[in-house]
Amino acid sequence: MLEENKQSYDESQIQVLEGLEAVRKRPGMYIGSTSSRGLHHLVYEIVDNAVDEALAGYCDTIDVQINKDNSITVRDDGRGIPTEIHPKTKISTVETVYTVLHAGGKFGGGGYKVSGGLHGVGASVVNALSKWLEVTVYKNGKIHFIRFENGGHTVAPLKVIDECSPDRTGTTVTFKADPEIFKETTVYDYEILKQRVRELAFLNKGLRIILVDDREIEPRKEIFVYEGGISEYVKFLNKGKTPIHEQIVHLEGEEDNISVEVAMQYNTGYTSNIYSFTNNINTHEGGTHEDGVKRALTRIINSYGKKNKFLKENDAPLTGDDVREGLTMIISCKHPDPQFEGQTKTKLGNSEVRKIADDVFSEGFERFLLENPDEAKLIMEKAMTAARARVAAKKARELTRRKGDLDVINFGGKLVDCKDKDPSVCEIFLVEGDSAGGSAIKGRNSMTQAILPLRGKILNVEKARLDRALSNEEIRTIITAFGTGIGEDFNLSKLRYDKIIIMTDADVDGSHIRVLLLTLFYRFFRPIVEAGHVYAAQPPLFCIKHGKTIKYVLNPEERDAYLATLNPNTKYDIMRMKGLGEMDAEELNETTMDINTRVLRKITVEDAMAADEVFNKLMGEEVEPRRKFIEENAVYVENLDV
Numbered sequence: 001m002l003e004e005n006k007q008s009y010d011e012s013q014i015q016v017l018e019g020l021e022a023v024r025k026r027p028g029m030y031i032g033s034t035s036s037r038g039l040h041h042l043v044y045e046i047v048d049n050a051v052d053e054a055l056a057g058y059c060d061t062i063d064v065q066i067n068k069d070n071s072i073t074v075r076d077d078g079r080g081i082p083t084e085i086h087p088k089t090k091i092s093t094v095e096t097v098y099t100v101l102h103a104g105g106k107f108g109g110g111g112y113k114v115s116g117g118l119h120g121v122g123a124s125v126v127n128a129l130s131k132w133l134e135v136t137v138y139k140n141g142k143i144h145f146i147r148f149e150n151g152g153h154t155v156a157p158l159k160v161i162d163e164c165s166p167d168r169t170g171t172t173v174t175f176k177a178d179p180e181i182f183k184e185t186t187v188y189d190y191e192i193l194k195q196r197v198r199e200l201a202f203l204n205k206g207l208r209i210i211l212v213d214d215r216e217i218e219p220r221k222e223i224f225v226y227e228g229g230i231s232e233y234v235k236f237l238n239k240g241k242t243p244i245h246e247q248i249v250h251l252e253g254e255e256d257n258i259s260v261e262v263a264m265q266y267n268t269g270y271t272s273n274i275y276s277f278t279n280n281i282n283t284h285e286g287g288t289h290e291d292g293v294k295r296a297l298t299r300i301i302n303s304y305g306k307k308n309k310f311l312k313e314n315d316a317p318l319t320g321d322d323v324r325e326g327l328t329m330i331i332s333c334k335h336p337d338p339q340f341e342g343q344t345k346t347k348l349g350n351s352e353v354r355k356i357a358d359d360v361f362s363e364g365f366e367r368f369l370l371e372n373p374d375e376a377k378l379i380m381e382k383a384m385t386a387a388r389a390r391v392a393a394k395k396a397r398e399l400t401r402r403k404g405d406l407d408v409i410n411f412g413g414k415l416v417d418c419k420d421k422d423p424s425v426c427e428i429f430l431v432e433g434d435s436a437g438g439s440a441i442k443g444r445n446s447m448t449q450a451i452l453p454l455r456g457k458i459l460n461v462e463k464a465r466l467d468r469a470l471s472n473e474e475i476r477t478i479i480t481a482f483g484t485g486i487g488e489d490f491n492l493s494k495l496r497y498d499k500i501i502i503m504t505d506a507d508v509d510g511s512h513i514r515v516l517l518l519t520l521f522y523r524f525f526r527p528i529v530e531a532g533h534v535y536a537a538q539p540p541l542f543c544i545k546h547g548k549t550i551k552y553v554l555n556p557e558e559r560d561a562y563l564a565t566l567n568p569n570t571k572y573d574i575m576r577m578k579g580l581g582e583m584d585a586e587e588l589n590e591t592t593m594d595i596n597t598r599v600l601r602k603i604t605v606e607d608a609m610a611a612d613e614v615f616n617k618l619m620g621e622e623v624e625p626r627r628k629f630i631e632e633n634a635v636y637v638e639n640l641d642v
Contacts, residue, residue: 020128020152045122053078065212071176080139092158127152133175141166205229230263230330241267245375251364260360264329272324276331287348289333292357325386393467427499442585503537538599546572
């Protein structure tokens with residue numbers, strides 16, 4: 001009996017995935033996911049190949065077009081993919097590039113000095129995940145064409161379809177993402193593509209990238225070209241902020257074929273925005289290029305401060321956080337052989353880059369401080385004020401320290417904690433107003449749901465340094481409740497709740513409080529957002545009653561869809577929900593808190609970043625962006641509470 005149940009484990013059990021099958025089987029390995037993010041990643045891969053041509057000095061214009069059927073066309077005026085028969089594969093080089101997984105000009109041989117693509121797997125991966133893909137190559141006075149269908153299968157070999165001017169060169173790729181792979185969506189978001197295209201134009205000085213959306217009646221077209229490169233990027237990021245020195249510091253240098261370029265400017269804000277790139281890839285997690293620059297920045301400002309008597313002999317040195325307060329900086333590294341840590345390519349690992357980045361930045365920044373003593377003085381004063389605030393914040397931070405699960409001394413009686421002490425099953429609701437807090441306390445599951453009512457609006461942290469934020473009672477209460485600490489004491493593993501749920505009214509005030517909280521999280525608790533612990537509750541906007549049936553809906557679209565399902569003769573009442581406080585405990589539980597019926601929206605870093613940008617525009621120091629926003633959007637206001 002035992003013998004019969006034994007499964008054989010021999011050569012027949014070993015599966016070999018040929019060519020592009022592997023990509024279709026495990027698309028997430030190659031493009032991260034098959035969600036909207038993965039869909040847009042297909043475009044980046046083809047665009048990156050064109051940018052690699054630009055980096056090599058052969059291409060100066062790239063066209064990216066979203067077609068009416070949500071296919072994508074990318075044109076470049078580079079050298080054109082080689083069309084000759086490849087000696088190893090015995091098929092045309094174009095077909096090889098698009099059907100053989102590891103084929104590309106990025107492995108040596110001098111085809112590319114630096115490259116930002118997937119090292120030769122990008123084009124074939126896009127082909128594998130497309131319903132169809134077409135490549136047209138302009139080269140040697142001829143127009144070559146090839147088409148692939150159903151996940152990269154060649155329809156017919158590469159053929160010459162026409163002639164062109166001998167001067168015309170380049171590659172045009174058109175593809176349609178496969179809906180069998182991208183089940184969530186195959187519709188491109190213009191704004192997402194625009195952000196990446198603009199980023200590439202900033203990072204590649206003088207490269208012209210044209211983005212067109214043909215899906216609208218009036219096609220949308222924008223041209224991105226920046227002769228100032230990353231200096232213009234810093235200027236763009238600081239838009240709406242007040243710089244403390246007009247001149248953008250721009251430094252660049254090269255060592256051992258590795259080039260490092262840095263642009264920076266301080267503003268009157270209290271947070272640093274440092275973005276680093278390697279071969280146009282955004283290294284979100286930093287890496288050796290970022291470490292080298294940061295190290296050099298701290299050392300040089302301290303050295304300058306000592307030499308020029310800003311810092312006394314016995315003063316403690318300024319920390320990295322002190323010298324980076326209010327700093328907007330772009331670091332761009334071009335490396336012929338970048339080594340990334342992890343599959344996602346978000347952290348540069350090459351150890352030699354640390355010293356090169358340090359050397360390039362040190363030399364350039366020292367010179368800038370010596371040549372611009374007025375700007376240097378402003379930078380020094382900014383860093384020293386930050387240091388004084390850090391000391392004050394440290395004292396204030398002591399007040400937010402949660403000694404243990406039972407420590408409620410600091411809550412002032414506000415927090416109604418849950419009984420269960422296992423963070424993985426616990427959640428905390430940040431509730432707008434005492435009245436809603438009262439209903440939430442009665443309607444919660446007391447084992448796993450904690451309630452923290454927020455009285456009034458919390459401090460706008462956009463305009464506040466950490467020490468001032470910590471003197472705000474509401475913020476202190478939130479920090480203490482979370483248990484993670486803040487600033488240099490922050491420890492994600494001490495988070496007391498798996499879900500932090502923002503629960504505000506579905507009106508203007510509620511939105512305002514939600515944005516205030518998101519700005520707070522983005523500024524001081526970004527790892528909590530990145531780890532996916534922050535949610536927004538979705539309280540219903542309308543209550544529809546007909547007979548004994550009560551239906552809650554989240555928005556006007558849901559309301560209209562539900563009404564369409566009713567018999568035309570049905571009599572019904574629609575009530576617009578004004579706020580959480582108007583619901584009793586049972587209604588609040590049923591609509592917004594019960595884990596079986598509620599709708600939660602997970603907050604991503606992108607959401608928090610968008611909230612931060614909106615806040616900077618609407619609540620920052622600059623009046624002009626605010627006036628412009630109001631003038632442009634006043635006509636769209638609906639449901640105004642007067």
